[in-house]
Amino acid sequence: MKKLALLLMISSFAQAQSLNYLLRSQMPVIxxxxxxxIASVKVMANMNNQQLREYKFLGSPFLIDTFQTTTYSVDGNKTTTTAPALLNLTTDELLVKIGDKVIAxxxxxxxxxxxxFMAVNERYYEVLYNGKVKLLKRYDRNITGFIINNTSAVSGYGKSESLDGEINNKExxxxxxxDNTLRDIKLTPKSVISxxxxxxxxxxVSGEFGQAxxxxxxxxxFNNVASFDEKELITILSAYESNNTL
Structure with a gap:
């Protein structure tokens, strides 16, 4: 039984990696x-007769499912460009529409x-507060492949709709x-203080005693704060920086 569970886990991981690649190689339709x-992509199932195989996933890989007017710059360049774009959170790619082409x-x-949004180590983070200490939000969209009956009954969507996996969202x-050193936090004073x-x-430890x-x-x-939500945390950081030099 343990060997079977391990094989299922390995199979599920391999399948999920393969499904993630599909969302990189093809533009999903929502x-x-x-x-x-429901996100779907069509790929060639057979190289000989060029038959297409459609894959379907519960959920969406995009921040917003339609192209939005986006202003962006690349690699710290001060020159900005404005164009329609989608943010694919599964592949960490900004998909920019230039003419009839879509460029990652x-x-x-x-x-x-x-x-x-800003990029740190080729991963995109939403900038909620852009101060000396920044508050960022990371959206992870990963695919879990269905390996039992290959139906959406696993996710609770419905037995009639056949799906290949589910796109999970984690924030x-x-x-x-x-230097964009990142530290995970939870929305609690204890976590932020830590x-x-x-x-x-x-x-x-690094000998940078002036910054210690x-x-x-x-x-x-934060020792004087009992609790806060996202907006209140932004307010606390902003108010502190407005009245102090970090």
């Missing part, structure tokens, strides 16, 4: 069925539908420090 998003862009800084908050303290300690206490003021500010 449909709404019974209030659920990496390492861009861009604004799409009011959301500001993570991070603080970004010097991240700030670890950043201070890293400077001390630079987050002490923020730590004190």
């Amino acid at each position: 449909e709404n069925k019974d209030g659920k998003k 862009v990496k390492n861009a800084t861009f604004t799409i539908d009011g959301h500001n 993570t908050y991070l603080l970004a420090f010097h 991240a700030l303290a670890k950043e201070n300690k890293s400077h001390y 206490e630079e987050n002490d003021g923020l730590i004190k500010a």
